[in-house]
Structures are given as C-alpha cells and as structure tokens.
Amino acid sequence: MTGGEDGGRSEAVRDYFSRHAADYARSESHRGGRDLDMLAGAAEPLAGAEVLDAATGTGFTAVALARRGARVTAADITPAMLEETARLAEREGVAVHLLLADVARLPVPAASFDRVVSRRAAHHFPDVEAALAEWRRVVRPGGTVVVADMSPPPAAAALLNAMERARDASHRWALTPDQWRTALVAAGYDGVAVATWSERLTLGRWLYPVADEAARRVAEDLLAGAAPAEALALGRRREADGEWSFVKQRVVARARRP
Numbered sequence: 687m688t689g690g691e692d693g694g695r696s697e698a699v700r701d702y703f704s705r706h707a708a709d710y711a712r713s714e715s716h717r718g719g720r721d722l723d724m725l726a727g728a729a730e731p732l733a734g735a736e737v738l739d740a741a742t743g744t745g746f747t748a749v750a751l752a753r754r755g756a757r758v759t760a761a762d763i764t765p766a767m768l769e770e771t772a773r774l775a776e777r778e779g780v781a782v783h784l785l786l787a788d789v790a791r792l793p794v795p796a797a798s799f800d801r802v803v804s805r806r807a808a809h810h811f812p813d814v815e816a817a818l819a820e821w822r823r824v825v826r827p828g829g830t831v832v833v834a835d836m837s838p839p840p841a842a843a844a845l846l847n848a849m850e851r852a853r854d855a856s857h858r859w860a861l862t863p864d865q866w867r868t869a870l871v872a873a874g875y876d877g878v879a880v881a882t883w884s885e886r887l888t889l890g891r892w893l894y895p896v897a898d899e900a901a902r903r904v905a906e907d908l909l910a911g912a913a914p915a916e917a918l919a920l921g922r923r924r925e926a927d928g929e930w931s932f933v934k935q936r937v938v939a940r941a942r943r944p
C-alpha cells in the first residue's frame with residue numbers, strides 16, 4: 687500500500703520503526719513477558735504448525751514460536767524491522783521465513799496457515815477490520831487467530847490513545863476488549879475468547895525502549911489535565927519521586943475461523 691492509499695499511515699509506520707529498529711531489537715519488554723506467554727499458549731499446539739506472525743517487528747514472537755516447533759512466516763511492512771528479525775533468528779538458530787508485506791494485503795494463497803498471531807502491533811493498523819478479514823482468508827478453516835495488544839478500558843481510551851500518539855506518530859487506535867470481541871465476530875470468526883490484565887507503568891517505563899523527552903512532556907500535560915473520570919479509569923497516580931504512573935491494560939484475544 688502506498689502512503690496515499692491509507693492517508694500516509696504506512697509511511698508513518700515505516701518511518702517510525704526504521705528509525706527505532708535497533709531500540710526495539712534490544713527491548714527487554716518486547717523480548718518476552720506475560721502477553722507473549724499467553725499468546726503462545728493460546729496458539730498451541732505449535733509443533734509442526736504453519737504460523738503467520740503478522741507485524742513481527744524485530745521477531746521476538748516469531749522466534750519464540752519457532753523455538754516451540756512452529757514453521758513461522760514473519761510478516762512486516764518495515765524492512766529495517768525484518769532485518770532485525772533475520773538477525774535474531776540466526777542468533778537463536780531457528781528458521782523463520784520473512785515476508786515484506788502489509789498485514790492486510792498478504793501475497794499468499796488462501797488457507798496457507800494453521801494460525802495467525804499478532805502481538806503489540808494492531809494499534810498501528812490503519813484498518814483493523816481489513817487485517818482481520820485478510821487473516822480469515824489466509825488461515826485454514828478450523829485454524830485460529832490470536833491477537834495481543836494494549837487495550838484500554840472504554841473510559842480511558844481517548845486519554846491512552848492521545849498519550850500513545852504523542853510518543854509514536856504511527857499509533858492509530860488501541861481497541862478496548864469489547865471492541866476486539868465485536869471486531870472478531872463481525873469479521874466472521876467464532877469461539878472468540880478475550881483475556882485482559884494490567885500493569886502499572888511509570889512514564890519512564892512506558893516510553894521504553896525509546897527515550898523521548900518531548901513525548902514525556904505531552905503525556906505529563908495530558909495526565910495532569912485529564913478529567914477525573916478519565917484519570918480514574920487510567921489509574922493515574924503521582925509516585926513518591928513525583929513521576930506520573932498509570933495502569934496499562936493489555937488483551938489477548940483468540941478466535942477460530944469456522
């Protein structure tokens with residue numbers, strides 16, 4: 687997709703992640719964590735399964751699933767991120783097939799995969815519905831789709847999304863858990879299951895792996911000026927050292943192609 691077709695969003699994604707590929711490649715937060723464990727568990731059985739990791743980034747999820755015996759295709763729209771995936775796979779001694787593509791326009795035949803997974807990326811997609819429809823095409827009947835992403839409670843959605851856009855211009859919108867459920871059902875999946883959990887982050891931890899002081903100042907202003915109901919929904923708090931913190935909710939959603 688060209689920059690014009692999606693209002694320049696693909697260009698914004700490639701621009702941001704080309705500049706920060708090395709930061710993400712060394713991010714301990716992305717390397718693992720509860721969302722990766724839950725995603726991998728929801729995608730079992732993995733041994734011998736054909737898996738698409740949609741928006742693989744620097745490949746942490748792709749490599750983790752390959753280590754569990756999956757035959758992984760790692761797709762991403764940013765060449766610099768796929769280069770990091772190739773390096774990681776080589777270092778870890780696993781085979782991962784790389785695919786430079788938009789996750790909503792995959793150059794593969796229908797029913798190519800047993801699973802489609804995507805972690806910490808859907809909030810960038812210009813059209814989540816188009817991605818879910820494309821994944822329904824490329825996953826075989828009876829196969830599963832598993833998405834892990836940030837997912838605020840409804841009352842905190844506007845504030846959280848404004849903060850995220852301040853630190854990353856390619857951020858589009860993080861869906862709430864109910865919006866994930868609705869989107870998956872509307873895209874024709876069944877057996878939809880949605881799990882959430884939350885972690886408290888200081889602004890410093892939230893900004894990681896990219897230290898951006900301008901984004902920190904915008905986020906501080908947004909938090910300071912938040913309406914009481916929004917601040918409560920986001921768990922806004924001043925820590926003892928004066929730094930703001932808030933609660934980031936995450937979702938893992940699993941669905942089956944009928």
Ligand SMILES: C[S@@+](CC[C@H](N)C(=O)[O-])C[C@H]1O[C@@H](n2cnc3c(N)ncnc32)[C@H](O)[C@@H]1O
Binds near residue numbers: 763
């Ligand atoms: C934070 S990284 C993904 C993290 C990775 N999945 C992991 O588990 O570590 C977000 C990635 O989404 C990719 N991306 C965003 N929109 C995309 C799209 N429409 N098609 C393909 N990749 C996309 C970006 O290029 C970037 O590499």
